[in-house]
Amino acid sequence: MRNLFKIAIRNLLRYKRRTLMTASLITIGVVFVLAYISIAGSFKNMMVAQITDSSLGHLQVHRKGYMAAVESLPLNMNLKPRPYKILEDTLKSQPEVEAYSPRIRFGGMFSNFVETTSIRLNGVYPDREFKTTPLLPTRIIKGEKHLNRGEILVPELLSVGMGVKPGDAIVIVTTNKDGSVNGKQFKVSGILESAQGPGGRDGYINFEDAMEVLRMEEVEVSEVAIRIKDFSQESAFTKKLIGLLGKELNQKGKPIFDVHSWEKLSPFYNIAQMIDVMSIFVKVMLVAIVLISIMNVMIMAVYERVREIGTIAAIGTLPKKILAMFVIEGFSLGVLGVVIGNLIGLSIIFVLNLSGITFDFGRQTGLILRATIAPLDVVIISGIVILISVLASLQPAWKASRMEPIKALRHV
Amino acid sequence: MSLVIAKDITKNYQIGEVVIPAIRGLSFEIEPAAFVSFIGPSGSGKTTLLNLVGCLDKPTDGHLTVAGADVSTFTQKKGAGFRGEHIGFIFQDFNLLPVLTVYENIEYPLIMVQNVPAPERRERIQRLLDAVGMLDQKDKYPDQISGGQKQRVAIARALVTHPKLVLADEPTANLDSKTAHTVIDLMKKMKNELKTTFIFSTHDTKIVGEAEIIYVLEDGQLVSRNVQGGNNNA
Numbered sequence: 001m002r003n004l005f006k007i008a009i010r011n012l013l014r015y016k017r018r019t020l021m022t023a024s025l026i027t028i029g030v031v032f033v034l035a036y037i038s039i040a041g042s043f044k045n046m047m048v049a050q051i052t053d054s055s056l057g058h059l060q061v062h063r064k065g066y067m068a069a070v071e072s073l074p075l076n077m078n079l080k081p082r083p084y085k086i087l088e089d090t091l092k093s094q095p096e097v098e099a100y101s102p103r104i105r106f107g108g109m110f111s112n113f114v115e116t117t118s119i120r121l122n123g124v125y126p127d128r129e130f131k132t133t134p135l136l137p138t139r140i141i142k143g144e145k146h147l148n149r150g151e152i153l154v155p156e157l158l159s160v161g162m163g164v165k166p167g168d169a170i171v172i173v174t175t176n177k178d179g180s181v182n183g184k185q186f187k188v189s190g191i192l193e194s195a196q197g198p199g200g201r202d203g204y205i206n207f208e209d210a211m212e213v214l215r216m217e218e219v220e221v222s223e224v225a226i227r228i229k230d231f232s233q234e235s236a237f238t239k240k241l242i243g244l245l246g247k248e249l250n251q252k253g254k255p256i257f258d259v260h261s262w263e264k265l266s267p268f269y270n271i272a273q274m275i276d277v278m279s280i281f282v283k284v285m286l287v288a289i290v291l292i293s294i295m296n297v298m299i300m301a302v303y304e305r306v307r308e309i310g311t312i313a314a315i316g317t318l319p320k321k322i323l324a325m326f327v328i329e330g331f332s333l334g335v336l337g338v339v340i341g342n343l344i345g346l347s348i349i350f351v352l353n354l355s356g357i358t359f360d361f362g363r364q365t366g367l368i369l370r371a372t373i374a375p376l377d378v379v380i381i382s383g384i385v386i387l388i389s390v391l392a393s394l395q396p397a398w399k400a401s402r403m404e405p406i407k408a409l410r411h412v
Numbered sequence: 413m414s415l416v417i418a419k420d421i422t423k424n425y426q427i428g429e430v431v432i433p434a435i436r437g438l439s440f441e442i443e444p445a446a447f448v449s450f451i452g453p454s455g456s457g458k459t460t461l462l463n464l465v466g467c468l469d470k471p472t473d474g475h476l477t478v479a480g481a482d483v484s485t486f487t488q489k490k491g492a493g494f495r496g497e498h499i500g501f502i503f504q505d506f507n508l509l510p511v512l513t514v515y516e517n518i519e520y521p522l523i524m525v526q527n528v529p530a531p532e533r534r535e536r537i538q539r540l541l542d543a544v545g546m547l548d549q550k551d552k553y554p555d556q557i558s559g560g561q562k563q564r565v566a567i568a569r570a571l572v573t574h575p576k577l578v579l580a581d582e583p584t585a586n587l588d589s590k591t592a593h594t595v596i597d598l599m600k601k602m603k604n605e606l607k608t609t610f611i612f613s614t615h616d617t618k619i620v621g622e623a624e625i626i627y628v629l630e631d632g633q634l635v636s637r638n639v640q641g642g643n644n645n646a
Binding site: 003010011013307308310311312313314318319402405406409 | 463492493499501510525570
């Protein structure tokens, strides 16, 4: 095997310019793919993190049918104490769950005593909400980063439109599920920056305040946002939770709960999917580059060395060794391109991170691009290139190994 | 027992619908450790005959036995294995591998064909390099040595596997007269030392006289068999 490699590498060195050009093509392809995947992947992950950690959570559980009517925030579709207890017990027993936060979502009127407008509110337990959506405190751009009883976090756009600032008093007026109207005065504790995704422009009050203003006698929740420890396991955990909660049926024998992952709740998921599809296209382009360039160079190599193939076949080299000789040549070319490509690609990623490039997304500005690539992705890309190099060499190598020595020796 | 036994062998080439006879019913026997030459004009069938004896091609008809094996039944793989084991080749154009040094060219069949252990490899190569007078050139590449030196390396490569038979197709055609004689003398010397059978084709009348047995071919037929200093048979 060592000798096969020696011969293959010397043959590559024999045509230095051609080897360099082919390896350069592969290198450019690998660099492009690494750079694209690291930037696009990081952009996607950052945006997903922004969405899930700012307001949405990794997944949410609602009463069955709630999401179909979510636009009207129906209070009569809240989870009652018994099903909520079932849900809470289930979540507490799951080791994957890092935190969860029950919410009462409702709409109301927001008054600064001069003018009035509509507002959507979340009644939350602040400590649990901050654990479930850890970027929520960072969205508080003015005021205190806490939410005590009697306080409200006002969305930025509303604060600008209504001219309110931290410390101001405002009134929330709402109707409960029975249709009776109630109002409560709040102190503005902070101004909340808008976030992408559903609920990103809602205000926040304390859970007990929400119960009070809605005249709730017992705990009812509109939704429970859940944060899991390992986001890569989100899909598996969603399936698990659907399985666990799917067993819980109401008196009519129908499921009580509906489990939604962030993908189903956020329109950004379609953009994320588009990024994934584009990544696949970029990888397919890399495969095509490697396949065509290696195949081309190996066909040339076989054509140019017909007499040499005839000679080694005549002196008794078995066809499988001739095949191996050319496949190893293609393999070595692929490895050369991959090694240089990885070195340059990873250096570019390092430089990109050093330069601190920023970008804007929606109303969020100055997001720093952190280009990262998982070691597994590097291994997979390298593996694909090397595998394609070997596959591309197979046909020319097969042709070489099947040559009749007598015809090959006559070749001019 | 004869090393090569040919009985009524014929070889036809089909080009389109035309059948061209290259060998027409040849019969001969070659004994071990013989130094044999096939001579004749271009197109007489010398190369075709050497290709048949070297298991590079199969006869259209007749029986051909080399080292006790009926070579006309060989598959590509079996033929390669047999050649690697029993036959050495010397080519008109030397056909050394350009990416290997002189030493590595001679070593090639021991590694890639016969799997000979390293210490034995070294010993065999050193001995042959010394015998062909190329010991001081062993680290050079083929493009750094002369034609005569290349052919000496080719002879060493052909002999390093200890073959029973060495086939040389026009081994001196690309060499000047003096070098040609040197190469033939070397082949003869190796034949005497190693008791290997040498069969070579040539139309160079200056070196024909070096052969012990000379077969003369014309139009694919054997027209005479001359034994140097001995019998002449048609």
